[in-house]
Amino acid sequence: MIRRRMSRPISIGDVTVGGGAPVVVQSMAKTDTRNARATIDQIRRLEECGCQLVRVAVPDGEAAAAIPAIKRGIAIPLIADIHFDYRLALLALEGGVDGLRLNPGNIQDPEQIKKVVLAAKERNIPIRIGVNAGSLPPAKNKEQTIVDRMVSAALEEIHLLESLDFELIKVSLKAFDVPDTVAANKALAERMPYPIHLGITEAGTPRRGVIRSAVGIGILLHQGIGDTIRVSLSGDPCEEVFAGYEILKALDLSQRGPTLISCPSCGRAEVDIIALANAVEERLVKLEKPVKVAVMGCVVNGPGEAREADVGIACGKGKGVIFRKGEQVCTVEEAGLLEALMAEVEGI
Ligand code: SF4
Numbered sequence: 001m002i003r004r005r006m007s008r009p010i011s012i013g014d015v016t017v018g019g020g021a022p023v024v025v026q027s028m029a030k031t032d033t034r035n036a037r038a039t040i041d042q043i044r045r046l047e048e049c050g051c052q053l054v055r056v057a058v059p060d061g062e063a064a065a066a067i068p069a070i071k072r073g074i075a076i077p078l079i080a081d082i083h084f085d086y087r088l089a090l091l092a093l094e095g096g097v098d099g100l101r102l103n104p105g106n107i108q109d110p111e112q113i114k115k116v117v118l119a120a121k122e123r124n125i126p127i128r129i130g131v132n133a134g135s136l137p138p139a140k141n142k143e144q145t146i147v148d149r150m151v152s153a154a155l156e157e158i159h160l161l162e163s164l165d166f167e168l169i170k171v172s173l174k175a176f177d178v179p180d181t182v183a184a185n186k187a188l189a190e191r192m193p194y195p196i197h198l199g200i201t202e203a204g205t206p207r208r209g210v211i212r213s214a215v216g217i218g219i220l221l222h223q224g225i226g227d228t229i230r231v232s233l234s235g236d237p238c239e240e241v242f243a244g245y246e247i248l249k250a251l252d253l254s255q256r257g258p259t260l261i262s263c264p265s266c267g268r269a270e271v272d273i274i275a276l277a278n279a280v281e282e283r284l285v286k287l288e289k290p291v292k293v294a295v296m297g298c299v300v301n302g303p304g305e306a307r308e309a310d311v312g313i314a315c316g317k318g319k320g321v322i323f324r325k326g327e328q329v330c331t332v333e334e335a336g337l338l339e340a341l342m343a344e345v346e347g348i
Helices: 036-048 061-065 067-073 086-094 110-123 146-163 178-189 206-222 237-250 273-284 302-308 334-347
Strands: 010-012 015-017 024-028 053-057 078-082 099-102 127-132 169-174 196-198 259-262 292-296 311-315 319-324 327-333
Touching: 015 024, 024 237, 036 053, 036 067, 036 237, 061 067, 061 086, 067 078, 078 086, 086 099, 086 110, 099 110, 110 127, 110 146, 127 146, 146 169, 146 178, 169 178, 178 196, 178 206, 196 206, 206 237, 259 273, 273 292, 273 311, 273 334, 292 302, 292 334, 302 311, 302 319, 311 334, 319 334, 327 334
Parallel strands: 024 053, 053 078, 078 099, 099 127, 127 169, 169 196, 259 292, 292 311
Antiparallel strands: 010 015, 311 319, 319 327
């Protein structure tokens, strides 16, 4: 059982982040924000796969101008990602965003930040202080490590926002390096009360990025740190959401969607367990109910795992025994296993 750090909750639209609320899975649209239609379509796909918050890049005024249309076309809260130009944050707020992300590495003038904070305060809109190891404010001295610089960039910005009587704050410290990300977030978590957004930045293609993210985000979540997560992948944003939930499920922090237990197969298997497991995963992807499904190759661990799952198959020579809630239901030939298993899953 993970004991979670109790942060001060904020609301981004109708989603609560922090304060012990379930960890929120978010992603970022990869379309050109100026193309509202394409952005809405992608966000709707993200909604279908369970994304709870979405961020869009706002690189210029035209992108900011698309925000009202995007807001109208989607159901989940929208966060504007702002770099370099504080005026884009003001435009995004006017456009009706539910949250802002500011990068202290590239908007540093306190007067500009003050204008954004006052406008956000008027509308009750939270701000994420999004520190990234790749765009840090200049080092104060040679001794400062990357971790020190990340933490101090966040704390300085937090103090600035607090001095303006603004506390709708969320913070992220992201690096590509997992030990740096872990150390920075641990240090920060002890020094401020606000919710933490976790992620490993520029984590890579799905194959590598999922692993890097799962290690970094997983270590921190296991230590009770983290209120919302984003898995950054050079790939389909739905893969980010899928990976996010898998990380949470691996730590028992989410029950959303099915959990697939499948054996790796070996010389004992007498059915094509790899093909079957992949076909089952494909069919489960769209389900939201928290059903546990086991696909097992033989009698070594098969009956045990299959019995423990909500629905399971323990395979033998060219056939499999189907279990539901621990009870043996029927024996099915290999060709009919997928459909028989899915019929049981649908009946749960
Ligand atoms: S369950 Fe059976 S087939 Fe699957 S890996 Fe274990 S021993 Fe091999």
